[in-house]
Amino acid sequence: MTMQYPRESLASEPQALTPDYKSTILRSPKRPLIGLDPTISELSGPVYGQESVLPTDSDLTRQHSGEPLGERIIVSGRVMDEDGRPLPNTLLEIWQANAAGRYVHVRDQHPAPLDPNFSGAGRCLTDDAGRYTFTTVKPGAYPWKNHHNAWRPAHIHFSLFGPSFLTRVITQMYFPGDPLFPFDPIFNSVSDEKARQRMISTFDFDTTESEWALGYRFDIVLRGRAATPFEDSE
Amino acid sequence: MSDHGLMPSQTIGPFFAYALTPTAYDYAALAGNDLRTDDAVGQPIVVTGRVFDGGGDLVPDAMIEIWQADGEGRYPGVSEALANTRFKGFGRSETLEGIYRFSTVKPGRITGPEGSDQAPHINVGLFARGVNRRLFTRIYFEDESTNQTDAVLALVPDERRATLIARRDGTENGLPRYVLDIRLQGEDETVFFEA
Numbered sequence A: 001m002t003m004q005y006p007r008e009s010l011a012s013e014p015q016a017l018t019p020d021y022k023s024t025i026l027r028s029p030k031r032p033l034i035g036l037d038p039t040i041s042e043l044s045g046p047v048y049g050q051e052s053v054l055p056t057d058s059d060l061t062r063q064h065s066g067e068p069l070g071e072r073i074i075v076s077g078r079v080m081d082e083d084g085r086p087l088p089n090t091l092l093e094i095w096q097a098n099a100a101g102r103y104v105h106v107r108d109q110h111p112a113p114l115d116p117n118f119s120g121a122g123r124c125l126t127d128d129a130g131r132y133t134f135t136t137v138k139p140g141a142y143p144w145k146n147h148h149n150a151w152r153p154a155h156i157h158f159s160l161f162g163p164s165f166l167t168r169v170i171t172q173m174y175f176p177g178d179p180l181f182p183f184d185p186i187f188n189s190v191s192d193e194k195a196r197q198r199m200i201s202t203f204d205f206d207t208t209e210s211e212w213a214l215g216y217r218f219d220i221v222l223r224g225r226a227a228t229p230f231e232d233s234e
Numbered sequence B: 001m002s003d004h005g006l007m008p009s010q011t012i013g014p015f016f017a018y019a020l021t022p023t024a025y026d027y028a029a030l031a032g033n034d035l036r037t038d039d040a041v042g043q044p045i046v047v048t049g050r051v052f053d054g055g056g057d058l059v060p061d062a063m064i065e066i067w068q069a070d071g072e073g074r075y076p077g078v079s080e081a082l083a084n085t086r087f088k089g090f091g092r093s094e095t096l097e098g099i100y101r102f103s104t105v106k107p108g109r110i111t112g113p114e115g116s117d118q119a120p121h122i123n124v125g126l127f128a129r130g131v132n133r134r135l136f137t138r139i140y141f142e143d144e145s146t147n148q149t150d151a152v153l154a155l156v157p158d159e160r161r162a163t164l165i166a167r168r169d170g171t172e173n174g175l176p177r178y179v180l181d182i183r184l185q186g187e188d189e190t191v192f193f194e195a
């Protein structure tokens, strides 16, 4: 199917410069982006098949000899385009802090414990209906040096490919009711209120498993909608 | 109209390496910075450069992704002829010490609008702490005559075009080396696109 990528849909994307998030001050281009009509270079994109992703990659609680500490959760959802059509065989990669709010990254200096049974990275492909599921533990909030007493709300980083170079996105998934939202310049780099709400997962009783894990649902819409027949025939 | 609003972008943050560029960790990388395979068609080359912020400091914690055609201008996943090759056309590089580096093949001319050719180029996405949304640019090559007629380069004011064109600079491990620095902000700021 021929897809089109209306730029109006990008209105809810964050600006490059959001000065409350200090790192953007020297890392945001000052010149306007130059618009180009998508060519085959942007309308195509890398394809990852079953061979690259192991079934065990989607369970972050089973990557070591023992189980990680923390609240076990199941994060699932659907990946779709702007028409709501499912996007099958789409690669998702996630990474997160452990339950204490510490990353395995060598430069994470937060004095919270590492968990020998938790690395915090996972990946999977969506199924035919665009669905994905990860099992992990709920990440802790963690401090950062952006300003005095700065704390990131609990979040899981999500990276998605989708069908083309233009559908590629990296975002963060948050948890409902986090008291840190009003104080976080990264969450608030998205100025559109409705768009911010889309980054917050919902507690989901249907995917909560008795005596096992809480379920959170996180649906993700990537760029792209079907071209109308008229535009198709141009 | 639908109410299927896009998932907004958020910064990749500083701690992605374990998951996305795990060269220093015990985790299998899905994609690295060497795109060459036995069956990749094209001249093997190295493409490298420094990444600078608006204060002139090197950026040591970015991730650069590239997406490119092979030496005959064919994209994997599009060209039937590449259906069963191992060449993926996709790579990722960290910028430890502020430098990105890829070993790959030089892309060929690519089909453009209305039967025209696009000059050989590599599509680039840059993610980093302090970058709220992927920055999208292209790498062209100075020794390609089709740069003169490329429709995308033509959109760029003359005086800024050099920020997109890698220069040939000797060899590295026996491969021709092309060099292009990326400047996120300031004088000679790299041209970034929206499509």
Ligand SMILES: [Fe+2]
Binding pocket: A097, A152, A155, A157, B013, B015
């Ligand atoms: Fe984080």
